[in-house]
Amino acid sequence: MAENFGINYIAFDSFGVKSSCIEIKIGKTSIVIDPGIAAETKTFPLSKTTKLMLVQKYKQAIIKTVNKADIVVISHYHYDHFLPSLTYKNKIMFIKHPEKNINNSQQIRANKLLKSIKPKQLYFADKQKFEFNDFCIEFSKALWHGQRKTKLGYVIMTTIRVFGKNETCVIHSSDIDGPVVEEYADMIISKKPNIIFLDGAPTYLLGYMFSYKNLDKAINNTIKIIKKCDAKIILDHHLVRDKKYKQRYAKVYEIAERLNKKVTTAAEDLGMPAAVLKACK
Secondary structure (H helix, E strand, O other): OOOOEEEEEEEEHHHOOEOEEEEEEEOOEEEEEOOOOEOOOOOOOOOHHHHHHHHHHHHHHHHHHHHHOOEEEEOOOOOOOOOOOOOOOOOEEEEOOOOOOOOHHHHHHHHHHHHHOOOOEEEEOOOOEEEOOOEEEEEOOOEEOOOOOOOOOEEOOEEEEEOOOOOEEEEEOOOOOOOOOHHHHHHHHHOOOOEEEEOOOOHHHEOOOEOHHHHHHHHHHHHHHHHHOOOEEEEOHHHHHOOOHHHHOHHHHHHHHHOOOOEEOHHHHOOOOOHHHHHOO
C-alpha cells in the first residue's frame, strides 16, 4: 500500500445500519465518501429500538468524521448516502450532478441540499477527474442504480489513486447492486484496484424488487471481478441486509477462497460478525 495511507470504516450495513460510509486518509488529507445513514429494513432481525440506537451511534460517528474532513463525496441523493442536515462548511465537495441523469425525487433532494450547504468548493463530479499533489480522484459517468432503466435513478462510482512507490487504488462502487450490469464490472477491472468497496445485490428483495435473473448477473459479474482483480473486496451494504447472504453468494465465496482472494464485510474485516448474522444467533 501507499505510504501515509489508511481507510476507516465509519458506518456499514454489516454494523447494523444502512450506510456505506468510509474515510480515506492520505497524508494529512481526509476524504469521506457517502456520509449518509438510515435505519435498517423491517425484515432486518433487530428490534426497532436497537435499530434507532445504532443509527444515532453511527450518525454521530459520521458527523464527527465529516467535521474534520477536507473532502466529501456524495454519490447520489438517497439518505443512506448523504446527511441533508449538515452544512459541509469549508469542505471541498464532489457530488452527483443535481440535474443531469437524475430522477425526480433525487433531484428535489439535491436542490434542497444545494440551498443549505456552505462548502469551500463544489464540483459536479460525473465523469470528471481531479488531481491533487499525491493522489487523484476520478468519478464514473452516471451509472444505473442497479439494472438498466431502473426507477431508482443513477449513481457515480469513485476511484481514488494514491501516488507513490507503492501506488494504491481504491474503488467505492456506490449502489450498482452487484453489479448487475457487466459493463460496470469491466469498468472496475480496468482501474486495477487494490481495494474495492462493492455494494452487493439486494437479495432481501428477491422476488419482489430484485429478480433471480439479476442475482445471477450480479454473482457472475462479482466472480469476474474476483478473477480479474488482485484486490481485497469489502462486500457490504445491500447484500448484508439478508441473513442468507452467504448462502445466496456461496459461489462467490467458494471461488474467492479457491483463488486465495479476500472477500469480506466491513464488520468481518474488523474482526466482528456481520450484524445480520449476530442478530440471528
